[in-house]
Amino acid sequence: MFDSYTENTLRYNQERCINCGMCSAVCPHGVFTPGGTAAVPAAPSSCMECGACALNCPVQAISVESGVGCAWAMISAALRGKDMDSGTCGCGGAAGSCCGSDTKEPSCCDKK
Amino acid sequence: MTNPQNQEKSSCCSCTDRGNASDCCCSIPAGTKAAIGTATSSVTLQNRLDHVRARLGVNRMGHRVEPGLYCLGAPDADSPVFASANYTLSFDALRSAVAGVDCYILVLDTNGINVWCAAGKGTFGTDELVRRIESTGLPGIVRHRKIILPQLGAPGVSWPEVMRRTHFKVVYGPVRAADLPEYLRNGTATPAMRKVQFPLRDRLVLTPVEFVHVALPALAAAVILYFLAGSAASLAAVAAVVAGTVLFPALLPFIPTHDFSTKGLILGGVVAVPFAAFFATVPPLPFWANAAAAGAALLIIPAVTAYLALNFTGCTTFASRSGVKKEIFRYVPVMACMAGAGIILGIILGISRLFGVI
Ligand code: SF4
Ligand code: SF4
Numbered sequence: 001m002f003d004s005y006t007e008n009t010l011r012y013n014q015e016r017c018i019n020c021g022m023c024s025a026v027c028p029h030g031v032f033t034p035g036g037t038a039a040v041p042a043a044p045s046s047c048m049e050c051g052a053c054a055l056n057c058p059v060q061a062i063s064v065e066s067g068v069g070c071a072w073a074m075i076s077a078a079l080r081g082k083d084m085d086s087g088t089c090g091c092g093g094a095a096g097s098c099c100g101s102d103t104k105e106p107s108c109c110d111k112k
Numbered sequence: 113m114t115n116p117q118n119q120e121k122s123s124c125c126s127c128t129d130r131g132n133a134s135d136c137c138c139s140i141p142a143g144t145k146a147a148i149g150t151a152t153s154s155v156t157l158q159n160r161l162d163h164v165r166a167r168l169g170v171n172r173m174g175h176r177v178e179p180g181l182y183c184l185g186a187p188d189a190d191s192p193v194f195a196s197a198n199y200t201l202s203f204d205a206l207r208s209a210v211a212g213v214d215c216y217i218l219v220l221d222t223n224g225i226n227v228w229c230a231a232g233k234g235t236f237g238t239d240e241l242v243r244r245i246e247s248t249g250l251p252g253i254v255r256h257r258k259i260i261l262p263q264l265g266a267p268g269v270s271w272p273e274v275m276r277r278t279h280f281k282v283v284y285g286p287v288r289a290a291d292l293p294e295y296l297r298n299g300t301a302t303p304a305m306r307k308v309q310f311p312l313r314d315r316l317v318l319t320p321v322e323f324v325h326v327a328l329p330a331l332a333a334a335v336i337l338y339f340l341a342g343s344a345a346s347l348a349a350v351a352a353v354v355a356g357t358v359l360f361p362a363l364l365p366f367i368p369t370h371d372f373s374t375k376g377l378i379l380g381g382v383v384a385v386p387f388a389a390f391f392a393t394v395p396p397l398p399f400w401a402n403a404a405a406a407g408a409a410l411l412i413i414p415a416v417t418a419y420l421a422l423n424f425t426g427c428t429t430f431a432s433r434s435g436v437k438k439e440i441f442r443y444v445p446v447m448a449c450m451a452g453a454g455i456i457l458g459i460i461l462g463i464s465r466l467f468g469v470i
Contacts, residue, residue: 003370004438005431025284025301026266028308028429049432050232052266066267067433068232070426071372074433074440084437 009065010047014038016061023053023062148248151182153211155204162200169321172224175200179221181248185214189255192296194285195241195265197222197230206262209289213296218259220244228429231268238270242277251278260285263306264429308429315361318427322357326420340462348387352413355383356420361427372431373443376421380414387413401470404457411454415447422447 010031017038024032024039029046032039032053039061051066067085068074074084166175177198184207193216196206203219220240222230230236245251245259261269263284271282286295286305295301330353338346360367360379367375391405422439425431464470 002374004442005370005435008432008434022271024303025306026263028264028287028306030303030307033303047432048430049434050267050429052231055268055270056266056272058272065433068426069428069431069433069436071422071431071436071440072426074436075444078440084440085433 006045008045008047008049009063010041010044010049011063012039012041012044013061016059018059018061020058022056022058026052026056028052147180148253149178149180149182151184151203151207151217153184153207155208159200159204163204166201167317167320169324174224176224177203177219179219179244181244181250181253182217182219183215184210184217185212187214187216189253191215191254193218193250193254193259194292195220195244195259195261197225197227197236197265199224199226199230202226202262205289206292209292210296213293216250216254218244218248218250227262228264228267231265234268236265237268238273238277241269241274241282245274245278245280250280257281258283262289263287263301264308310364310428310430312362315364319358319361322361322420322424322427323354326353326357341458344387344390348384348409348413349416351383351387352380352416353420355379355413356417359383360417360421360424364424371435371439371443372425373418373422373439373447376418377414377443377447379421380417381410383417384410384413397470401461401464404461408454408457408461411450411457415451415454418443419447 012032019035019038021034021039024030024034027047028050029043029048031041031043031047033042034040047064048069049064049066051064054060054062054064054066065085078084162175165171177200179198191214194206194210195218196203198219198221203217206217218241220230220236221244222235222240225233225235227236241259241261250259251257257279258281259274260283264287266284269282274280274282284301285292286301287308288305291301291305295305330349333349334346337349356376356379360376363379364375367378369375369378387409388406391409392402394402394405397405422436422443425436425439461470
């Protein structure tokens with residue numbers, strides 16, 4: 001009830017995995033770790049749905065509904081009568097926002 | 113595809129002076145399709161001022177590097193190639209991290225947005241990477257077929273697709289540019305280098321731009337409240353905004369609960385207590401007015417702080433869309449009801465004062 005982040009849209013088909021290790025390399029949250037014969041989903045609830053693993057898996061063993069976890073973008077899409085999921089971050093806007101960080105590269109948002 | 117070994121090395125390539133580029137870049141084969149810029153690893157005072165302006169949100173879209181290929185040091189056909197975004201903070205972090213390494217930097221056009229955000233939007237993506245590899249003539253410049261991307265660019269790039277279209281192998285470097293020297297020494301990134309962190313320093317650098325975004329409405333609210341309800345109410349408005357935009361990022365890991373909204377409600381509640389205590393004891397007011405004023409503070413301040421805290425999800429690399437959506441449905445109605453009830457109490461107090469009831 002008080003943790004909204006326990007479930008996500010990450011799905012993994014272990015039977016397809018060829019154990020290339022790419023998902024472990026690209027995941028910034030250590031969700032996948034290398035295993036003996038296949039990747040191991042070690043921390044699925046840490047997934048923030050960035051989509052890097054699915055996009056870089058050569059055999060489509062992973063799927064995830066990737067999207068921008070920016071509340072402002074979603075609320076603003078809803079206020080404009082649009083689908084909340086349709087809202088990509090709009091940091092390209094003139095006013096911009098937090099999208100200005102460097103090496104850490106915080107997530108995008110399209111504030112104000 | 114041109115083999116650089118079969119080519120004469122030009123005495124000096126067709127460099128352009130763009131962005132951080134300066135001197136001419138040598139060791140580049142003649143016949144290179146596009147001009148190559150030269151970058152240095154030193155970050156100047158002017159660069160640092162640019163970083164400060166970027167962090168304050170000043171001329172937000174103006175912190176750009178010209179997209180294209182740059183050489184750093186004296187790279188040859190076997191030197192590594194790094195990719196970056198055309199955002200000055202991303203580019204400067206990379207070029208300063210690889211000081212002393214002779215290499216190429218391929219700057220993608222991300223519209224002046226950092227790697228992580230641009231990857232999420234797809235501008236730091238497969239198509240742009242393929243386009244830049246081709247337009248800069250990279251296949252004719254390096255003998256190997258490997259390009260090192262920042263790991264946080266992975267949400268926008270499909271390595272099998274890049275390989276298929278350009279024969280270049282994409283490898284992902286560490287999350288933090290600062291780990292690049294060790295990555296280059298070991299030829300691989302450790303699990304620690306692959307995990308994103310969000311230490312105090314990274315959280316604090318976000319606070320100025322967060323505060324600047326809401327400074328104007330906060331100031332307007334503070335001025336209005338000053339004339340309607342006095343300096344304490346005005347200060348309460350400022351405190352709620354500072355709590356949501358400065359204290360919240362700083363204290364993020366230390367506030368119990370996982371959701372941003374509940375963290376914000378807790379922080380806002382703590383900030384509201386002294387104001388509520390003050391309003392509850394204003395001497396000449398009747399008890400009900402004291403209680404209403406204290407109640408208004410306890411309702412409005414946490415709601416404002418929690419809303420600002422929820423909006424911070426977009427500044428982190430931790431909040432999934434599914435989770436944020438759940439937070440919005442769970443807590444935004446609560447915040448709206450709290451703020452609405454607090455405003456009604458405030459209006460009742462204002463009307464009572466206007467008609468001399470209190
Ligand atoms: S990227 Fe795909 S194939 Fe490679 S280890 Fe991960 S799941 Fe397996
Ligand atoms: S979507 Fe992103 S965070 Fe989730 S498992 Fe894949 S790479 Fe990791």
